[in-house]
Amino acid sequence: MKQPVNTTKNRTIIGLTCSYIPEEILVAAGFTPFRIYGDINPPELATSYLPASFCPYALSCLDCGLKGSYEFLNGIIIANSCNAMRRLYDAWRYSLKTPFVHMLDIPKSNDLAAERYFEQVLVRMINAIEKHFKVKVTDTALKNAITVCNETRELMAQLYEFKSKGELGISNKDVNRLIQEGRTLPKEEFNKNLNKVLKSKMKKGTLHSEKIGNPIRLMITGSFHQPSDLIDYIESVGANVVYEDICVNGRYLQKKIELNNMPLRAIAHSYIHKSPCARMLDNEARIDYILQLAKQYKVGGVIYYALKFCDTHLLDYPLIRKGLNNAGLPILFLEGDSLMPSSGQIKTRIKAFLEVFSCNQVG
């Protein structure tokens, strides 16, 4: 699926590669944050600048860039999420002419020292943006941006709540498309669209899922990938994906920022204290978070999807597996080398997982 782009309006569009990059700062600058998805095709050009046995997401981002898919970007912010992203930053600057390319250093700790450091890092990012784009990012603008982005989080949380109850009346694929399109729009416009979708569903009353019987409720966690085809397949064999704990979906909507008189500090605090993804170290917190989600969304099993060569997710898996099994939650490990995890092998494994699966609600 090609990433949809709405470039009809005269906007400054800044690409992002990680959900730890605070969109609020870009919104405060009057920009549109654009989450980069790459695409599902195998890379052709990127392997001139990055090795073939490398993160498929990094390769895909660069490949799309080299093919001109991101020429409309006025800038890109790449986070120091992992080894792959650090090298993507180098390769992007080396091979492409995006006018503004910034590396955002994200601490791996979340103690007070890390939080203060992250705040200083954000100040530098703001200074770089102001200097390059000749704009001013004020505290008032940051507060407004926090309000707007908090609304996005709230609306997406509602969307997920309805989705998990089968009360949306639109397919998971359409939900993901809505979210993906929304990641390219100005936030206010995205919020308007989300509001419309939610209101229209509420007006029509509760629309129950078309599934017959009690489908197995699954959650997906893991590396970045484009979830649609995987979800379609899972649903075609009688299960229901009620939550995706991946950085472009569930992880994106975590935690409203508490507004106070120091908006930048509030942003730094909130982002650094998100429930950790695999690039952070606290596995126990990650296990607790997955179990909390499983309880909230009445999940019976977890699909752990790791991109090939994704060290953070691959090395997390043994402890996560142990933690979830101890809590009685079955987990299936899948590994794929593309952003579209729908190979025959993966389908076979999902089917086998569902066949031995006995509904196990965590509660």
Next chain:
Amino acid sequence: MQSSRIKQRENLRQFLRDGKESKSPFYSLKATGKRLRLIASLFKRAYSPESIVAWRNTFVPTEMLFALDIVPFAAEANCAMFAGSDLSIKPLDIAESNFYSADTCSFLRTVIGTSIGDCMACPDFLISTSHYCDGAAKVFYDVGKRYGRDFFLLDVPYDYNLPEAIDYLAFQIEDIMQKMAKTIGIKIDYNKFAEVINNSNEATKYLRLVNELRKNIPALMLGGESIDYAAMTANFWGLKEAVDLYKLLYEELKERVSNKIGALPGEKHRILWRNLRAYHSPEIMEYIEIKKGAVIAFEETNYVHWENMDPKEPYKSLAKKILSNPPISKIENWITKTLEVIKDYRIDGVIEFAHRGCRHLNSAAPIVKKELQKRGIPFLIIDGDCIDGRDYSDKQTKVRIDAFLELLGGY
């Protein structure tokens, strides 16, 4: 729950019993013997029940441990030793049977496998930096959970130039040392800390002198002998013995200069070696140097990237030492250093050993290759694994080396 160090020492003996004796063709200097004895002595001390032991990854500065009389245990580097005795397969299999992907770094999988197999000296603490690789900190965190021991992360910022980066890292070094000192029941002795920093400075002085001598033509020592000084010796910075070691090395090389002795008669070419080597076999370097006469004049792992440290500001000094490592930050910093070395050591060609699973270092290779090609500098990447020799193809590797050396001419 793990057993005692005495039991672990016994488990280690059983484990080593199946190993082959590793005889290196690269052992010509007294300093090398001294280095090996120092490694053995520290390794032995780690297994003593009386020692306070901290597992460290390669980039944690040992000065912060010696200042507290803590014995550093270089978990990753020790795996290289197991590989040299052909003992990696069992711990790798153990790791994989515990769901650690075979696509991840074999150093880290060996660390996991040997800790599950309970033959590594149980740590009192574990410390890892967040660089170079994402995996090291994760594995150390994991192992810390298995042993029920405190794990400390040294979260290394990306941009070494920024004052807040130095402050953040310095704060962490002090914080970790204070926590360890409290657990041990001591206070940090700043006189001792200053002594450790001074030892480190003194040893570095001799290493700089050694590196200066190594610009000599013909080369004074083979790369196969010098490469191991970096990773293993990184476990000694701050000890008086490290000063003695590098002083001895300097004196031996100086003597070779005076006596006009080169390491390789009829040296044909001078190679710069990037990254680590295949520890399961010295064959590759032996073939390049001894068989084909192309001396590895220098290796980037021995590059001194840090400045003299100030014993009155030990935390900031150590932070700057860590941050000054060229591959941490933007790739252009690393490329600049590589080009400097190529010029200073009059290098004819560059060989990089691409350890499978090493995302950080290997991922730089395509861009480095382009930059070297622009300047007409031949560059060969040897794909392999530092620890796991199962897929090593002797013939294939030698064919590629031959083709590369033919490009340099004279064959």
